[in-house]
Amino acid sequence: MCTRLLPHGMLGLMVSAMMAASLSTLAAEFNVMSSVLTTDIYRRIFRKNADERETLFVARLATVGVAALIACGALFVSRLGGAFEANKLLMALFGVPIVIPSVCGILWKRPNTKGVYLYIAMGVVSGILLKTCWKDLSWESGTFIQIAVCFAGFFGGALFGTPKREAESRDGLFNVLLRTGK
Numbered sequence: 001m002c003t004r005l006l007p008h009g010m011l012g013l014m015v016s017a018m019m020a021a022s023l024s025t026l027a028a029e030f031n032v033m034s035s036v037l038t039t040d041i042y043r044r045i046f047r048k049n050a051d052e053r054e055t056l057f058v059a060r061l062a063t064v065g066v067a068a069l070i071a072c073g074a075l076f077v078s079r080l081g082g083a084f085e086a087n088k089l090l091m092a093l094f095g096v097p098i099v100i101p102s103v104c105g106i107l108w109k110r111p112n113t114k115g116v117y118l119y120i121a122m123g124v125v126s127g128i129l130l131k132t133c134w135k136d137l138s139w140e141s142g143t144f145i146q147i148a149v150c151f152a153g154f155f156g157g158a159l160f161g162t163p164k165r166e167a168e169s170r171d172g173l174f175n176v177l178l179r180t181g182k
Contacts, residue, residue, distance in 0.1 A: 030063050037062040092131065092139075096146050097123025101154060112166060115157015122153035 002014050038059040043050055050058070080086040097120045126149040130142040137145075162170075 030066055033066045034059045034062040089131065092143065093124055093127040096127070096143065097150055100147070100150055104154060112157060112162040115154055118157040119150050119153040123150040126150070
């Protein structure tokens with residue numbers, strides 16, 4: 001539509017704006033992924049006492065790694081049926097297992113970390129199994145089954161018990177939220 005309606009100068013401006021918006025979004029996504037990999041995984045699991053210089057180096061490596069992973073993944077988009085089908089597949093595999101604990105964790109304080117890990121693992125595995133083993137299953141039915149499996153893992157994880165420190169931290173957060181009314 002732009003090529004037919006806009007004059008040449010305006011068309012160039014439009015392309016520039018679209019490129020800037022795309023690059024801005026990619027930069028933000030890379031920063032988020034780098035931060036999660038560095039702060040939540042590297043510093044929490046591997047090097048708790050990492051200094052800022054080391055953390056910055058790991059963050060840069062994580063950004064390059066994520067960019068390389070995305071570039072390699074882009075090579076397979078056509079094999080998945082195009083960008084829309086690839087996006088639909090990734091959202092089916094990872095969307096449900098990520099969204100539900102985020103929402104339920106705000107509404108219900110019983111689930112614990114083990115339940116969330118179990119839930120995400122069960123959600124991804126069930127999504128892969130539904131996609132590969134039952135190809136004739138409709139998208140809606142597969143999503144419903146995946147949601148049911150995920151909820152079973154989410155609430156089943158609460159049966160493992162919650163460590164005292166985690167329970168105190170969570171209860172403190174809920175008390176603050178209830179007092180402030182937010």
